[in-house]
Amino acid sequence: MCMNSFLQAENLKFSYINNIEEPPVRTEVLHGVSLDVKKGEFVALLGHNGSGKSTLAKCFNAINIADEGKVYACGFDASLEENLFPIRQRVGMVFQNPDNQIVATIVEEDVAFALENMGVEPAEIRRRVDEALKTVGMYEYRGHAPHKLSGGQKQRVAIAGILAMKPQVVLLDEPTAMLDPSGRAEVMKTIKMLKEEMCVTIVLITHYMEEAAQADRIVVIDNGSIVMDDVPKRIFSQVEKMKSIGLDVPQVTELCYLLRQQGVDLPEDIITEDECVEALSKLLLKK
Amino acid sequence: MAIIRTENLTYVYGDGTPFRKVAVDNVNLSIDEGEFVGVIGHTGSGKSTLIQHLNGLLQPTSGSVYIDGEKLWEDKKRLRDIRFKVGLVFQYPEYQLFEETVYKDIAFGPKNMGLSDDEIDRRIRETARMVGIKEELFDKSPFELSGGQKRRVAIAGVMAMEPKVLILDEPASGLDPKGRDKILGQIREYHKEKKNTVLLVSHSMEDVAKHAGKILVMNNASLYCYDTPVNVFAKASELSAMGLAVPQITRVFKRLDQMGCNIGEEVYTVDFAKNLMLKLLNRNNNMEE
Amino acid sequence: MLKDITIGQFFPGKSIVHRLDSRIKIILTIVFIFMLFMADSFYGLGVGIIYVLGAFLLSKIPFKMMLKSLKPLVPILIFTGILNIFFITAGDPVFEWRFITVTDMGLRTAAYNMIRIIGLIIGSSLLTYTTSPIALTDAIERLLSPLKKIKVPVHELAMMMTIALRFIPTLIEETDKIMSAQKARGADLETGSLLQRAKALVPILIPLFVSSFRRAEDLALAMECRCYHGGEGRTRLKQLKTAPRDYVALVITAGFVFLTVFADKLA
Known part of the structure; x- marks a missing residue:
């Protein structure tokens, strides 16, 4: 089922053009980015605000069209006009502000929005909307007004609206930034379920390092270029480099790093609570 | 003396309608001057409603609020003056910017206070320095700034009123790690320099643990506790049960303690954890010798 | 404060009024407004008010909501009343003081217009209370769809x-x-x-x-x-389909229109 669900960028350059100024000012945001996302992969995209990570994500669903270089999404060349809708159906995108991406006044109507645009038959819309809402656990809320839901619930509705299209890739641009801890947990649980049970390729942009630690792979962007690309363990073990880019590492990683600096014998790749508890208890319970 | 005091403070939303909800339930609180208080609680715990009472934006359904010894709502004309004493920075404060220039926007609050131009100018320069807004930016439109800069200008706008109490609702939400550390660091500097009372509302226990001297926990519209971080984090499992995210580091050391590592202390910051670990390891080494 | 405004709000429900086709509901509302302005006596207006209150009862919307929707319009009501009372000088004077003349006709017109406004508000809030906004816009889109032919961006x-x-x-x-x-x-x-x-x-x-x-x-x-x-x-997602109940509602409403005319004649 996951055939062709991958993203590919080759030497991608992208500039924003400010037309208000005379003459128009071009600002290059992406300076030749090359990236390959494999089918079924869960990639976290990190970088400080303004680093170009959202711009990159928007190149993958043909919202931004590359100035130079090539972008392929699920096998479609993103620079071709006729591929616009095939790409957007396959590569869904969820945004930061839950309020600003819900179009309709009833949950199920909103989830149906993309399918209505695609001209799907009403009976099929009904089936897919119900299925998508059940997947994200919002089926009981199908008749509710979106503005009465919590932030986490709104984001899950937004995800359902994307899922109804049956996408192969879901791009999430800081979906948890405006949520409280329980909302964040809800959304993360949903994302992981998409990856594991539905075989959806995930690209997650986030500022929360604990969320990034759950990914298969982390790509770090700084000033429009990819500076790191590896599994979470090897990314977070480079504590100094991460901090110099303006990013963070999980608390447990930081602790182990500080202890290692003091000569304590600890492995370099501790990024989860469990690993930390295990390593520290070994030290403390050593007879 | 207590700068903020509440007596049986209760607030009910939509009284007499089917949507009736007790948002703040009989809260008795006393916060001393100069304290740096972290306010935590899950969404809907009543913390936002509580802080809006502290500067008279909401009127208690019953009970009372005293600021600097003065009872609120006794004389409605005094409310505006009380708002100058208790500065409130809402979540995403950049959405309240409206003036043509950064300078004028920061001046809005002080101007409403009726201060002299010289005094306003002094305050703008001082607060802009505190939040790291360079004077070159003064003549720019606030809408041209970056997200983090906008946020800091908005905070400066409230700081410039030099309130005795500064309340900030999630000042770092939505920022990247660097932006978050910068703003929280500046708030801490402000507290150190001005010796004013600061209330920091946050979902991030890590941030609260790092900065606050006291922690106020709201749960289900009631005041769960108001205590020092050590005593609050001693209740880590209760906090988790309330749906609050205890710092990762606190969880690690709780688990170590349960495994028989004999931690003996409440851990809630990375620095403290590092020093404690070194001490514990030393103790173990000494015992071996 | 601002949250108290209830006009335009939707209260989901399963009553017969909720289930009527939204296009029919719009048409019925228009007919009802027509009825109110056609009526020229207390009897005629009474028929209209009975009609809308009946519909309100059927909708099972709490009565309180109706009063709430009227509350913000009290100033407009008072303004209309005063305007009619003091500025209509035709008819027999019932009260005179210096330059102020109040006539029976003025009083009657004031009462008529106030009843009309109240009816109008109740009727239109009933429409929005019982029809999801999306069904409403859908219905408008479909009712107006003939206009597409003349290039109206419906x-x-x-x-x-x-x-x-x-x-x-x-x-x-x-x-x-x-x-x-x-x-x-x-x-x-x-x-x-x-x-x-x-x-x-x-x-x-x-x-x-x-x-x-x-x-x-x-x-x-x-x-x-x-x-x-x-x-x-x-x-x-949702197809608009008319059901027998929609035709029944149309017939009943037509009956009320007839009753209004009849009641006016009676007066």
Whole structure:
């Protein structure tokens, strides 16, 4: 089922053009980015605000069209006009502000929005909307007004609206930034379920390092270029480099790093609570 | 003396309608001057409603609020003056910017206070320095700034009123790690320099643990506790049960303690954890010798 | 404060009124308004009021909601009343004092118009209480669809209405928040001359505009990501279908129109 669900960028350059100024000012945001996302992969995209990570994500669903270089999404060349809708159906995108991406006044109507645009038959819309809402656990809320839901619930509705299209890739641009801890947990649980049970390729942009630690792979962007690309363990073990880019590492990683600096014998790749508890208890319970 | 005091403070939303909800339930609180208080609680715990009472934006359904010894709502004309004493920075404060220039926007609050131009100018320069807004930016439109800069200008706008109490609702939400550390660091500097009372509302226990001297926990519209971080984090499992995210580091050391590592202390910051670990390891080494 | 406004709100339910086809409901509302303005006696107006109250009872919407929807209109009601009482000088005077003359005709017209406004509000709020905004815009889109032939952008208008309805609660909330934030900075919104008060709105309106534009931009992007490309080739989740109950409602309403005319004749 996951055939062709991958993203590919080759030497991608992208500039924003400010037309208000005379003459128009071009600002290059992406300076030749090359990236390959494999089918079924869960990639976290990190970088400080303004680093170009959202711009990159928007190149993958043909919202931004590359100035130079090539972008392929699920096998479609993103620079071709006729591929616009095939790409957007396959590569869904969820945004930061839950309020600003819900179009309709009833949950199920909103989830149906993309399918209505695609001209799907009403009976099929009904089936897919119900299925998508059940997947994200919002089926009981199908008749509710979106503005009465919590932030986490709104984001899950937004995800359902994307899922109804049956996408192969879901791009999430800081979906948890405006949520409280329980909302964040809800959304993360949903994302992981998409990856594991539905075989959806995930690209997650986030500022929360604990969320990034759950990914298969982390790509770090700084000033429009990819500076790191590896599994979470090897990314977070480079504590100094991460901090110099303006990013963070999980608390447990930081602790182990500080202890290692003091000569304590600890492995370099501790990024989860469990690993930390295990390593520290070994030290403390050593007879 | 207590700068903020509440007596049986209760607030009910939509009284007499089917949507009736007790948002703040009989809260008795006393916060001393100069304290740096972290306010935590899950969404809907009543913390936002509580802080809006502290500067008279909401009127208690019953009970009372005293600021600097003065009872609120006794004389409605005094409310505006009380708002100058208790500065409130809402979540995403950049959405309240409206003036043509950064300078004028920061001046809005002080101007409403009726201060002299010289005094306003002094305050703008001082607060802009505190939040790291360079004077070159003064003549720019606030809408041209970056997200983090906008946020800091908005905070400066409230700081410039030099309130005795500064309340900030999630000042770092939505920022990247660097932006978050910068703003929280500046708030801490402000507290150190001005010796004013600061209330920091946050979902991030890590941030609260790092900065606050006291922690106020709201749960289900009631005041769960108001205590020092050590005593609050001693209740880590209760906090988790309330749906609050205890710092990762606190969880690690709780688990170590349960495994028989004999931690003996409440851990809630990375620095403290590092020093404690070194001490514990030393103790173990000494015992071996 | 702002949250108290209930006009335009939808109360989901399963009553017969809720289940009527939304196109029929719009037509019925228009007929009802027509009925109110056609009636020219207390009897005729009474028939109209009975009709709308009956519908209200059937809808099972709490009676309190009706009173709530009327509350913000009290000033308009009073204004209409006063206007009619004092400015209609035809008819027999019932009260005279210096230059003020109140006539029986003035009193009667005032009462008629107040009843009409009340009926109008109840009728139209009943429509919005029982019809989801999306069904409403859908119905408008379909009722107006013949106009597409003469190049009226019916779909676009309906889409704009849907989005407006969707964002009204969000913007109300936002306005409340901005007002609080500016009050916390010492903005004085309650006192001063009219000019001062108008000026005091600037710190609220500008942030509101800025944020609306930002939301519009975000929403447009989100819609694009979900393959929105105008009304062409669009299908709908919910199909509008008329059922026997819709025809029954039409017949009953026609009966009431007839009754109104009859009652007027009687008077």
